[in-house]
Structure formats: structure tokens, C-alpha cells
Amino acid sequence: MFKPFLRQIAGISILAAAVAVPVHADSFTSSASSAGSASSGSVSDSISGSSKSSSGDDKKVAAGQYRVIDVAEAPGKPGAARLTLRGEQGNQFFLDLPKAALAERALPAGSMVQVNERAYGYEFAYADTRQAFFLALNDEWQRELRSHAI
Incomplete structure (x- = not known):
């Protein structure tokens, strides 16, 4: 009973990490593009x-x-x-x-x-x-x- 709960927590953690990576990448891209076409x-x-x-x-x-x-x-x-x-x-x-x-x-x-x-x-x-x-x-x-x- 406790193992399925841990799997759900692990799955949620992986999903949260996967969602956070694109957000972080987008903020890097926007700051890099702020230099314009230099x-x-x-x-x-x-x-x-x-x-x-x-x-x-x-x-x-x-x-x-x-x-x-x-x-x-x-x-x-x-x-x-x-x-x-x-x-x-x-x-x-x-x-x-x-x-x-x-x-x-x-x-x-x-x-x-x-x-x-x-x-x-x-x-x-x-x-x-x-x-x-x-x-x-x-x-x-x-x-x-x-x-x-x-």
C-alpha cells in the first residue's frame, strides 16, 4: 500500500522537473534574445x-x-x-x-x-x-x- 504512494510521488516529482526545464529554458532564451541581433x-x-x-x-x-x-x-x-x-x-x-x-x-x-x-x-x-x-x-x-x- 505504501509502495504505490511512493511511485505516485516519484511520478509527480519527475513531471514537475520536466515542466520546470522548459520554463527555465524559455527564460534563458528570452534573456539571450534581449541582446537583439548583435x-x-x-x-x-x-x-x-x-x-x-x-x-x-x-x-x-x-x-x-x-x-x-x-x-x-x-x-x-x-x-x-x-x-x-x-x-x-x-x-x-x-x-x-x-x-x-x-x-x-x-x-x-x-x-x-x-x-x-x-x-x-x-x-x-x-x-x-x-x-x-x-x-x-x-x-x-x-x-x-x-x-x-x-
Whole structure:
């Protein structure tokens, strides 16, 4: 008499776990999609020509707003655009990104870009809407996200 009751409890527990997994997956999917259609690349491949910081790290970019000074083809990177960005303090750097990242909305010279430092690297967003269009991932994060053959 006690064994059927335990089976019912076990069955209910399994059913509850099965229902909870899709809910958890949906919340992950919605938070991941909140980044919009942003594409990504590694910091070392995407950011160059920045001012040297006191630590000597020439890839360091400060959070804040940057004006697009120029948009051109990225040298040696077919299918990529190069944005020249200048900050309010006069610091300037190049951002190389896939042209597809700018397909939804162009960033002509004079446009403003918001750069946010994140745990994974940098988020580049349109300054007026704060919608991300490109993520520059720290090299460690980029390596972790690559597909690996099994």
C-alpha cells in the first residue's frame, strides 16, 4: 500500500522537473534574445589603434559615448567594416565588425555609439536606443564559445 504512494510521488516529482526545464529554458532564451541581433567577435580581432592605458594594454576601451568619425572597409578582412570611433576625451580607436552587424541600421559619420564594459568584453550599441549591434568578447570568452569537434 505504501509502495504505490511512493511511485505516485516519484511520478509527480519527475513531471514537475520536466515542466520546470522548459520554463527555465524559455527564460534563458528570452534573456539571450534581449541582446537583439548583435553579432560578436573577439576583442583582439575587433578593436585596434586605441590609446595606450597606464597598464600598457592597447586594447582597453573606456565605457561611454563615441562619435563615428569614419566608416570604411576593414583592411584585410573581406565582408567587414571598420568604424573609427572618438570618445569625449579624444581617445580614438578602430572597431572592425561584420557588415551584417550594420545591416539593420547604418552608422554614418557623425552617429553616436554607446560602449558598455561587460564581464565578457564590450557591448557596442546605438546611443539613442541603447540597442546592441556588436559584442566584442574577451579572447577567453570567444575561445569558450567556439564549436569544438568531438
